[in-house]
Amino acid sequence: MSKWIRIAMLFLLVLLATDQVCAKEKDAAELYRCIREKILSVNDYVADVKMKVDVSFMRIPVMSAKMYFKSPSKIRLERKGGISILPKNSINLTLNSVLMETNPTVIEMKSETIRGRKVRILKVIPDNDQSGIVLTKLWIDDEQQIPIKIETTTINNGTVKMELVYGKYIKYALPDKITFYMDLKDYKLPKGVTMDYESNETELKKQEKTEGPQKGKIEIIYTAYKINTGLSNDIFNVKE
16 A cells, blocks of 8 residues: 555544544534534525415415525525515524524533434523524434524524424535424514515404414425525625
């Protein structure tokens, strides 16, 4: 075996060992850091999406669209019949939004088994309220190092639960499907989803007067990701 082959193999073993340290690390803060770094490795993407909105006061057909994302928080939905931009206070459709940039307090809870896999549960508490997040709870697949369930409580917009399913793009922590569960009293649906259904405004006002939570669900299926292509900021500079 030549000298250079041995060096290459040693280098590969070092890389694998580094991955294993991250994978087997029992410290909650270090695990959170590893998850965050994996997710933030995606600077931008374009994906074809199908969005299904399930709320009691609207009948909305499945929407096909193209989603543009640029780190840390730029999002644009483009669909047939018009362009929809997610307004402020609408549901954020990316994992980046729940991963605090500062030095949060990370507490590990008792592990669970979900979908036949060991899941580590982390509570993440920010060190300030600038993000608007009070608490994030992560259910992390211990083997794949990906969040499969997230629950985020915010100061002004209530609590949103997310369930994630992965496939071809798992190494980027990009899901094939996300299901959001939220209280519609706290969250605004994206303008592009609701603008064609203003005839339901009367029913919506009735719902707003109803006591108790108004639950809703949004399912998004992602296909044909194009990752880290260097999207221009001009794509997102479109007026609502």
